[in-house]
Amino acid sequence: MLRDDIICALSTPQGIGALAIIRVSGKNSHSIITPFFNSKRKSESGYNSHQAYFGNFYDKDEQIDEVLITFFDEGKSFTGEESFEISCHGSRFIIQRIIECLLQTGARLADPGEYTMRAFMNGRMDLAQSEAVADLIHAENKTMHDVAMRQLKGGLSSEIDSFRDELVHFASMIELELDFSEEDVEFASRKQLLKMLESLKTNVQSLLDSFKYGNAIKNGIATAILGAPNSGKSTLLNSLLGEDRAIVSDIAGTTRDTIEDSFNYAGLSYRLIDTAGIRNTEDSIEKIGIQKALKAAEKADVIFYLIDATSPEKDIEKRIENIKRCAPQAKLFICLNKTDKEETTTTLDLFKEFKYDIFHISAKSKKGLNSLLEALNDATTWTAHSSSQTIVTNARHADALRRTSEALDDSINAVEMNIPGDLLAQDLRLALDGLGEITGTISSEELLSNIFSKFCIGK
Numbered sequence: 072m073l074r075d076d077i078i079c080a081l082s083t084p085q086g087i088g089a090l091a092i093i094r095v096s097g098k099n100s101h102s103i104i105t106p107f108f109n110s111k112r113k114s115e116s117g118y119n120s121h122q123a124y125f126g127n128f129y130d131k132d133e134q135i136d137e138v139l140i141t142f143f144d145e146g147k148s149f150t151g152e153e154s155f156e157i158s159c160h161g162s163r164f165i166i167q168r169i170i171e172c173l174l175q176t177g178a179r180l181a182d183p184g185e186y187t188m189r190a191f192m193n194g195r196m197d198l199a200q201s202e203a204v205a206d207l208i209h210a211e212n213k214t215m216h217d218v219a220m221r222q223l224k225g226g227l228s229s230e231i232d233s234f235r236d237e238l239v240h241f242a243s244m245i246e247l248e249l250d251f252s253e254e255d256v257e258f259a260s261r262k263q264l265l266k267m268l269e270s271l272k273t274n275v276q277s278l279l280d281s282f283k284y285g286n287a288i289k290n291g292i293a294t295a296i297l298g299a300p301n302s303g304k305s306t307l308l309n310s311l312l313g314e315d316r317a318i319v320s321d322i323a324g325t326t327r328d329t330i331e332d333s334f335n336y337a338g339l340s341y342r343l344i345d346t347a348g349i350r351n352t353e354d355s356i357e358k359i360g361i362q363k364a365l366k367a368a369e370k371a372d373v374i375f376y377l378i379d380a381t382s383p384e385k386d387i388e389k390r391i392e393n394i395k396r397c398a399p400q401a402k403l404f405i406c407l408n409k410t411d412k413e414e415t416t417t418t419l420d421l422f423k424e425f426k427y428d429i430f431h432i433s434a435k436s437k438k439g440l441n442s443l444l445e446a447l448n449d450a451t452t453w454t455a456h457s458s459s460q461t462i463v464t465n466a467r468h469a470d471a472l473r474r475t476s477e478a479l480d481d482s483i484n485a486v487e488m489n490i491p492g493d494l495l496a497q498d499l500r501l502a503l504d505g506l507g508e509i510t511g512t513i514s515s516e517e518l519l520s521n522i523f524s525k526f527c528i529g530k
């Protein structure tokens with residue numbers, strides 16, 4: 072699968088920019104630049120690793136650009152291969168001409184993620200670290216950045232490796248017993264094995280549990296805005312986004328479909344979902360919108376339930392109980408909206424005896440929104456969680472951990488029930504395979520191309 076031919080690609084975004092970087096990697100890659108690059112600094116022996124050379128890029132007699140080229144020796148580069156980076160001016164024409172020249176002298180265009188795949192194949196990083204490169208590029212807030220950075224530095228990998236080391240020891244003892252099956256020997260103490268398996272199961276399970284937070288960190292915390300028509304849901308969406316994303320009007324039933332957009336707060340990304348107001352209606356399209364609103368509630372991590380303080384619904388407590396039943400997983404924030412209006416004074420008295428905590432807000436004037444967001448941040452406890460613990464953010468890792476956890480359960484059962492060594496060995500092998508898939512000790516060509524094809528070209 073690993074080819075040692077020379078690859079090249081633009082690593083900065085397509086389009087016009089002050090500068091652009093073209094990356095080249097492969098055996099003897101410096102040779103393909105020689106016909107085009109003219110630098111006063113270049114010595115007889117060529118280029119030194121980790122040094123930048125300023126010069127002119129020529130295509131025959133035509134000067135294409137002034138460029139700065141940084142060279143990296145084999146074994147000292149990102150890919151592990153001899154590589155260099157050309158910094159040129161960020162003009163589409165210049166980039167195209169330079170790449171054409173490189174292709175003429177034997178380079179080919181890199182596939183998506185091919186640089187990182189080469190880094191993995193050359194042992195520069197393991198698979199979990201390679202995947203962290205893509206996460207780091209896509210990180211849009213502090214938490215996503217922290218988690219990706221920790222994974223890139225090997226945080227997840229070292230935890231997985233320590234699990235594997237514990238298992239490998241016992242698995243090899245059990246395999247050894249199989250070689251002496253005639254003699255009824257026991258190299259691995261079943262008591263110690265059971266203790267190790269149980270502690271490993273707890274650790275694997277805790278890592279697996281972190282995926283709930285990891286998934287929310289990576290894809291944004293699903294935050295549904297629910298309430299009766301006209302309660303101010305779309306106004307709240309617009310205020311939190313800081314733009315007129317949804318239509319606002321005093322006609323009840325304005326929002327028909329769900330409207331989704333993201334915003335960042337205190338280092339976390341929230342996926343806000345504005346929904347159709349919930350009420351009894353004969354309108355078939357509005358009915359579909361209300362069903363969608365309830366679906367959004369079922370999948371939400373957080374719900375803002377808005378009550379219009381100028382005309383609260385009569386059976387409000389019953390409605391809140393319904394929402395709780397429909398979305399038991401969600402953290403519910405009940406917001407009394409439009410508290411900027413004077414006529415709400417009587418309503419406020421009404422809610423003094425209310426059995427739920429209430430946030431007094433004005434979606435329109437933004438009054439009370441800071442307190443609401445602070446409470447939201449406190450409730451999303453995974454912010455604190457992320458600063459000290461390894462968090463799994465990748466569905467592939469979670470799937471492998473799930474299979475490991477099941478295999479550990481089977482191994483524990485096998486030891487407790489004194490099941491023959493060959494069956495126990497099989498369960499231990501399955502647990503080891505699951506862990507190995509995360510760091511790439513075990514990988515298939517299909518898996519690798521599936522992972523790296525999702526990367527950008529040039530990374």
Ligand SMILES: Nc1nc2c(ncn2[C@@H]2O[C@H](COP(=O)(O)OP(=O)(O)OP(=O)(O)O)[C@@H](O)[C@H]2O)c(=O)[nH]1
Nearest residue numbers: 300301302303304305306320324325326348434435
């Ligand atoms: N005074 C005041 N008016 C508000 C506030 N929030 C919303 N409104 C007004 O209430 C009306 C309804 O607001 P929307 O945001 O469209 O309400 P909605 O819940 O999205 O309504 P539907 O989409 O019909 O379900 C509009 O006239 C808003 O300007 C508020 O905090 N204070």
Ligand SMILES: [Mg+2]
Nearest residue numbers: 304305325326
């Ligand atoms: Mg609306």
